[in-house]
Amino acid sequence: MIVEEFNGIIIYNCNFKPILRKLLIIMPGKKVLLLCFVFSLFCYTKLSAQEKKYIPIGRSKLKDTVIAAPADTAYEKDIFDVIKAAFVKADKPAKVDSISTKPVLSILPAVGYTLQTSLAATISGNIAFRTGPKARISTITINPAYTQKKQVIVPLQSNIYTKDNQYTFIGDFRFYKYPQSTFGLGSNSNIANENPLDYSFFRFNETVLKHVGGDFFAGLGYIFDDRWNMGEKGQLNGGVSDYERYGPVSRAISTGVTFNTLFDSRDNSINPSRGFYASAQYRDNFTFLGSTAPWRSLIIDVRKYYRLPGNSDNIIAFWSYNWLVLNGRPAYLDLPATGHDPSFTTGRGYIQGRFRGAQMVYLESEYRFKITRNGLLGGVLFVNGQSFSAAPGTRLEAIQPAFGPGLRIKLNKVSKTNIAIDYGFGREGSRGLFINVGEVF
Numbered sequence: 333m334i335v336e337e338f339n340g341i342i343i344y345n346c347n348f349k350p351i352l353r354k355l356l357i358i359m360p361g362k363k364v365l366l367l368c369f370v371f372s373l374f375c376y377t378k379l380s381a382q383e384k385k386y387i388p389i390g391r392s393k394l395k396d397t398v399i400a401a402p403a404d405t406a407y408e409k410d411i412f413d414v415i416k417a418a419f420v421k422a423d424k425p426a427k428v429d430s431i432s433t434k435p436v437l438s439i440l441p442a443v444g445y446t447l448q449t450s451l452a453a454t455i456s457g458n459i460a461f462r463t464g465p466k467a468r469i470s471t472i473t474i475n476p477a478y479t480q481k482k483q484v485i486v487p488l489q490s491n492i493y494t495k496d497n498q499y500t501f502i503g504d505f506r507f508y509k510y511p512q513s514t515f516g517l518g519s520n521s522n523i524a525n526e527n528p529l530d531y532s533f534f535r536f537n538e539t540v541l542k543h544v545g546g547d548f549f550a551g552l553g554y555i556f557d558d559r560w561n562m563g564e565k566g567q568l569n570g571g572v573s574d575y576e577r578y579g580p581v582s583r584a585i586s587t588g589v590t591f592n593t594l595f596d597s598r599d600n601s602i603n604p605s606r607g608f609y610a611s612a613q614y615r616d617n618f619t620f621l622g623s624t625a626p627w628r629s630l631i632i633d634v635r636k637y638y639r640l641p642g643n644s645d646n647i648i649a650f651w652s653y654n655w656l657v658l659n660g661r662p663a664y665l666d667l668p669a670t671g672h673d674p675s676f677t678t679g680r681g682y683i684q685g686r687f688r689g690a691q692m693v694y695l696e697s698e699y700r701f702k703i704t705r706n707g708l709l710g711g712v713l714f715v716n717g718q719s720f721s722a723a724p725g726t727r728l729e730a731i732q733p734a735f736g737p738g739l740r741i742k743l744n745k746v747s748k749t750n751i752a753i754d755y756g757f758g759r760e761g762s763r764g765l766f767i768n769v770g771e772v773f
Contacts, residue, residue, distance in 0.1 A: 408707040410742040411751075435461040442475070451480040464495025484509040497543065502553075504537040504674075512685055516574040517667075518722035519687050519729040523760045527573045531562040531665060539592055547597045553590035555615065556622075559583065559665055575664055578723060584624045584663030588617035598637065602770050603748040605647055609635040617660070627660025633673075635773055646701040651773045653678055657690040661724050668692035670718060677772045679718055681734025681756030681763065689720035691728055696773065700740070710740035710750065714772075734758040743769065 439457045454477035461470055470492040477485040490503035511530040515521045539553030560583040567573045591614040598607035613631045617623040632654045640648040655668035668691070671677070671684030678694050679686065696716035703709040715735040719728045738754035754766040 407705075408742065408745040410708065410745040413745070414708065433462050433464070435459050452477045452483075452485075454478075454485075462495075463493060466497070467495045468493040468497055481511065482509075483511065499543070500541045500549065500551075502539040502541065504535060506533065506535040508533040513683075514573075514575060514664075514685055514688060517578065517689050517720070518726070519689070519718060519720040519732045520722075521574070521687060523686070523762065524569050525567050525571060525573065526569075527567045527575055528565040529562065529575065529665070530565075531559050533665075534558045537590075539590065541592060541594060547595050549592075549594040549596075551592050553592055553613075554588075555590055556585075556587040557666065558585050559663065562663075562665065574722075578664050581624070581663060584666065585622050586617045586625075586627070586662065586666050587621045587623050588615060590615045598635075600748055603750060604635075604637045604649070604771075605645070606637050606639065608637075609633070617662075624663065625661055627662045627666075628658040629662070629668075630654075630656045630658055640699070645707075646699070649698045649700065649771075649773065651694075651696040651698075653692075653694040653696075655692040655694075657724055659724075662690075664688075668720070675773075677768065678716075679734065679758075680714065680716060680754055680766050680772065681736060681758035682732070683762070683764065686758075686762065687718060687720045687732060689722050689729075690724040690726065691721040692718065693720075693728060694718045698772070700771075707745065708742050710742075712738040712740065712752075712754070714738065714754065714756075732759055734762075 437457075437459050439455060442454045442456045454475050457474045459472045462468070463470060470490075472488070472490045472492075474486070474488045477483075479485070484507070486507040488503070488505040490501070492501040492503075493499070509532050511528060513526050513528050515523055515527070516525045534557075536556040537553065539551060541549040541551035544550050562580070562582055562584070564573060564575050564580065566576075592612070594611045596607075596609050596611075598604040598609055611631075611633045615629045615631075617625075617627050619626050632652070634652045636650045638648050640646055653673055655673075657667065667688050669684075669688040670679035670682050670686045676684065678696075694716065695718075696714065698712050698714040700712045701710060703711050713736075715733065717731045717733045719731045721728050734756050736754055736756040738752060740750040740752055743749045743751050749770055752766075752768040752771060754768075754772075755763070756766060757763045
């Protein structure tokens with residue numbers, strides 16, 4: 333059984349019929365319990381303040397384009413090895429498919445649960461292809477979801493390389509009907525000031541990166557964000573909300589150009605063991621393009637990975653994510669906030685949107701180690717801290733720390749993809765379970 337990873341989307345190849353027949357024969361008296369267990373194993377997804385990376389149910393017909401060298405996985409086990417050994421007889425080696433210029437389509441159902449959405453059902457769709465024989469794999473993915481809270485989430489993302497790999501076109505298109513609570517501005521905000529908001533959101537974002545040399549890329553982009561039907565229910569404790577003080581509007585458009593640089597020397601973007609990553613995005617929103625107000629922002633994302641000890645597979649990783657409004661006055665929901673980075677993973681220990689403000693400074697460190705020699709199970713210890721200012725023009729406030737342990741279960745030994753299960757503790761009694769596909773950073 334082989335799994336393929338395309339641009340962060342896990343694609344599976346598995347026939348469940350032999351497994352289910354084995355279950356029914358082995359323990360007919362408990363067949364319902366066993367069927368539920370196996371089904372839940374493939375359906376279970378993250379429980380966190382994040383919004384994406386659902387785990388698909390089953391596998392498609394695609395097989396692996398190897399990411400790790402065979403020697404790296406000779407003694408490793410993943411979750412599918414365990415299931416196969418328990419319920420499926422040894423079969424012929426699977427034929428490895430290759431991705432060519434002919435697009436390959438995969439469509440799979442998936443389920444999820446988050447603190448923001450409760451239960452969610454989604455369809456994971458993926459198109460993979462090459463623009464030339466030597467081009468890197470290009471992908472287009474879409475994961476529409478409908479949630480228990482009657483939220484509609486439709487993200488479409490693309491990463492397309494030219495046939496000579498000199499240019500990369502990165503697209504991010506989203507539609508949300510997405511109620512979410514806010515707790516006020518600044519990192520001194522009180523959790524008792526919860527204020528449920530409701531809004532609809534559309535984003536069109538396209539970036540073109542040019543390979544400059546080595547691991548360095550640079551380019552330009554255009555971004556259009558439109559939020560409408562924005563409104564608050566008011567603070568649950570009856571107080572006047574920061575949303576009201578900031579200046580509520582029913583609609584806000586932010587549109588402009590972005591200037592982007594990227595350096596990435598990581599050995600594996602899903603689960604790095606060494607290397608350095610640094611990106612910067614300068615965004616300038618203009619009223620002549622349709623922005624409700626002009627404003628500028630800068631995002632700097634830096635990550636570094638070391639083996640510790642040097643001759644082991646254990647990793648210590650560092651992450652700095654800084655999101656700054658340079659000038660102007662963005663709409664309230666355009667301000668930097670916890671868990672609103674592109675991967676929705678900052679601030680383990682706090683719910684998404686817990687802190688918000690014009691300036692965000694974030695630091696995190698994580699130690700990753702093996703629990704079992706075959707790599708099936710691993711563990712992490714993490715600590716992070718975040719500081720926010722309040723409205724534009726104000727200073728950074730107190731650092732809000734969080735920490736916790738985590739468990740890693742190998743989902744795919746070839747791409748080194750883990751199911752990440754973390755429990756985070758923050759201040760004011762904030763805590764929660766965070767489950768993700770792939771490492772947090």
